[in-house]
Amino acid sequence: MARNLSDKEITAFRRDGVVHVTNAIEEQWMQKVDAVIEQQLEQPSKWGNDGNPGQAKDRMFTDRYLWKSNQHIRDFVMQAGCGRLAGQAMGSNSTRFYFDHLLVKEPETSAPTPWHQDVPYWPFNGQQICSVWVALSDTTIQGSAMEFVRGSHLDGKYYMPELFAAREDHPSSWQLEGEGERVPDIEADRDQYDIVGWDVKRGDAVIFSAWILHGAPGNSSLTSRRSAISTRWLGDDSVWYPHTGADPTVTDDDVSIAAGEYPADDDNFPHVWNKE
Numbered sequence: 001m002a003r004n005l006s007d008k009e010i011t012a013f014r015r016d017g018v019v020h021v022t023n024a025i026e027e028q029w030m031q032k033v034d035a036v037i038e039q040q041l042e043q044p045s046k047w048g049n050d051g052n053p054g055q056a057k058d059r060m061f062t063d064r065y066l067w068k069s070n071q072h073i074r075d076f077v078m079q080a081g082c083g084r085l086a087g088q089a090m091g092s093n094s095t096r097f098y099f100d101h102l103l104v105k106e107p108e109t110s111a112p113t114p115w116h117q118d119v120p121y122w123p124f125n126g127q128q129i130c131s132v133w134v135a136l137s138d139t140t141i142q143g144s145a146m147e148f149v150r151g152s153h154l155d156g157k158y159y160m161p162e163l164f165a166a167r168e169d170h171p172s173s174w175q176l177e178g179e180g181e182r183v184p185d186i187e188a189d190r191d192q193y194d195i196v197g198w199d200v201k202r203g204d205a206v207i208f209s210a211w212i213l214h215g216a217p218g219n220s221s222l223t224s225r226r227s228a229i230s231t232r233w234l235g236d237d238s239v240w241y242p243h244t245g246a247d248p249t250v251t252d253d254d255v256s257i258a259a260g261e262y263p264a265d266d267d268n269f270p271h272v273w274n275k276e
């Protein structure tokens with residue numbers, strides 16, 4: 001069994017919107033995801049976003065929503081303990097799963113992950129929505145570990161989605177239709193923001209609110225791939241909120257719930273964890 005969060009970690013998550021959890025996930029689960037990453041790099045799903053197909057360098061690659069078709073990812077989601085960590089962090093009595101997201105940056109990848117907020121990309125509303133981002137490689141900030149604007153989950157802002165890898169012709173261009181104000185140019189004015197981030201080890205998790213501003217630099221390492229899996233979690237107060245510009249992987253046509261309802265739809269948002 002992977003570990004539980006301490007009271008200190010839970011307090012940090014609620015206050016800052018993000019917490020770094022060391023040694024969060026056991027090796028056996030990460031090995032399953034490593035194998036899937038190799039497969040997806042060769043043959044992305046229809047939701048893949050590949051900045052430089054086939055290249056060993058300067059390649060930012062993401063793929064997502066594999067849990068329904070891939071047993072390794074399903075095992076990771078159901079058994080590795082991310083749902084429990086998410087529930088404990090959010091103070092929720094239960095967690096349901098939304099989707100998995102693989103995030104790879106090969107050595108010398110210049111593309112940053114742009115500063116963004118997750119909730120506007122997703123057809124959900126509520127405070128108890130978060131991600132558990134698990135490092136599959138040891139990663140420094142220079143090597144593209146994530147950074148966060150501490151406390152920005154409490155600002156009450158709703159930011160328009162930003163395009164990853166700035167490809168307006170990409171299938172992800174649904175994001176261009178999004179709602180909300182533009183994310184400020186945080187890079188141009190870093191001193192004005194309370195930016196926090198951690199060098200991470202394989203198996204560490206970073207748990208963060210869907211409302212916090214976050215991003216990551218490119219991978220400046222000459223030799224090391226940076227890889228991670230982010231899993232997305234829904235707590236007790238989350239409600240279905242389909243809207244223009246939301247991720248099309250799961251839409252109103254797919255679900256058995258109506259707008260404003262708790263996502264009690266086991267086919268699309270399986271129940272993973274309950275508080276004892």
Ligand SMILES: O=C(O)CCC(=O)C(=O)O
Pocket residue numbers: 101103113118131133146214215216228230
């Ligand atoms: O891994 C990254 O670079 C970005 C991850 C991210 O933005 C997320 O998990 O929401």
